[in-house]
Amino acid sequence: MAGGISLKRSIASSTAIDSQLSLKLEAAAVSLGCRPDNQVKPQTSRDLMKLQHGMIYSVLFLLFGAEGVAQAQEVQTERRSATVTTGSRTVIYQSSFVDPDCSTAAIPRLKILDAGKHGKVQVIQEKVFPNFERSNPRFKCNSRKVDGASVYYTPSTKFTGSDKIKLRESSESEASVWEMTFRIAVVD
Template sequence: MKSVIAVLTLILSLALLPSYASAEEGIQRKTVEKTVFAGKRTRLGEQWHIGQDCKTIDIPAHRIIEKPKNGRIEIVQEGVFPGPKSTRAHCSKVKAKGAVTYYTAKPGYEGRDRAVLRMEIGDGVLGDLTIDIRVVK
């Protein structure tokens, strides 16, 4: 029993060592630009995991890595329709559950903002999405 605990402790210790940089290398990165109206909650994007039968398999996990400094990001579960150019174009008229990202600028703010999200983008694949936001009146 002591040897099992020692092995588990060693594995956990190795997992917590400063290997964060090497783990970061396996994360795909993408940057998008969005323009939004000041003070208006704006849909920035959506993500879903839908089977060939158009039914929700699961909701992809999301995490805010960098919060915007001049607004708020919300990630909510709601109905989505896959787009006509997606891998599930045949499901474009079937509402399924997905994760939808919204941004709302602070009242009166006009200018640039930025957020970084980390999400599942495939089986065992993570992606960091940098959203450069331009807030206009």
């Protein structure tokens, strides 16, 4: 049909989805009462694009839930190190997401994936000082506390040596996801 697009053709034509997932999407759409030959007539090419993306994300959400869609983001990995004194609670990481006017853009979400073997790890949502480079438009925010999160590490009593912990960080929207591995040196 001229000017229309079938559900089947819109799903199959997406270059971002492989053919196996395309079949799953089509099956899910059919199970929701949409027939592959149903015609939807967008008014403009922008409407067409919105329709295609809306259908794809709706079906992905139904198939995998919100967490499954977010997991599709590329996970960036980082390695960090920290030195702490035995017997003391120490901040080893702080995070914040701020807009250029220093207002809160999002609250960091930090999850402990591996708490290590020789200490205690705590994630606390609290006010923190950002740490932007001078070239960043948010550099002026470094002088004021903003909503954020801190990671505290407390080594086991009388322990000295090394420990390793792993965290996952994302924003509320999960636009970016990081996995960080910390090598912690515990000294007297």
